[in-house]
Amino acid sequence: MASVKNIQKIIILALEDIKAFDIISIDVKKLTSVADFMIIASASSSRQTKALARNVVEKIKEIGIEVIGIEGDQEGDWVLVDVGDIIVHIMTPPTRAYYNLEELWSGS
Numbered sequence: 706m707a708s709v710k711n712i713q714k715i716i717i718l719a720l721e722d723i724k725a726f727d728i729i730s731i732d733v734k735k736l737t738s739v740a741d742f743m744i745i746a747s748a749s750s751s752r753q754t755k756a757l758a759r760n761v762v763e764k765i766k767e768i769g770i771e772v773i774g775i776e777g778d779q780e781g782d783w784v785l786v787d788v789g790d791i792i793v794h795i796m797t798p799p800t801r802a803y804y805n806l807e808e809l810w811s812g813s
Contacts, residue, residue, distance in 0.1 A: 707768050709741055709790045716793055719764040720746045723757045725795065731810050741790045745806055747798050751781025754795045758784040761793055 707715070713730060720728050725746035734741045748754040755778055762772050765788055773787040782800045786793040794806060 707770060712765070712768070712770060712788060712791055713742055713744065715764050715768060716744055716761055716788070716791060719761045720744070720757055720793075720795070723753065723760050724749075725753075725757050727801075729807060731807065733810050736810060740787075740792045743792050743794065743806065743810055745794045745796070745801070747801055748795055749797070751797060754781045754784045754797060757795045758786050758793075761786050761788075761795075 717728055717730070725748055727745075727747040729745050731743045731745070732741070733739075733743050746757065748757055758775060758778055762775065765772055765786075770788060773789055775784065775786050777784040782797050783804070784795045786795070796804070
């Protein structure tokens with residue numbers, strides 16, 4: 706089984722493959738029991754958010770990790786991929802600015 710750090714690297718590479726931008730990873734272990742990390746990335750369109758989510762799912766499955774769920778892939782402004790220890794949020798810039806997850810989960 707891959708370590709959380711390795712899974713995190715694979716997710717970031719999968720996002721970079723499809724040209725996601727402003728990718729950040731937030732350690733949320735001390736803030737929630739839901740996940741260890743949240744990865745947030747921006748996409749230039751809802752079509753790109755969906756493509757990014759598909760690529761993340763594909764790369765995760767290639768290493769034998771089960772994806773727990775995907776939400777928002779119908780609309781595409783905000784697609785969430787739940788990989789268990791890591792939750793991936795892929796958003797269009799207006800949606801990302803509106804919800805401001807970085808500030809919400811920064812622990813400050």
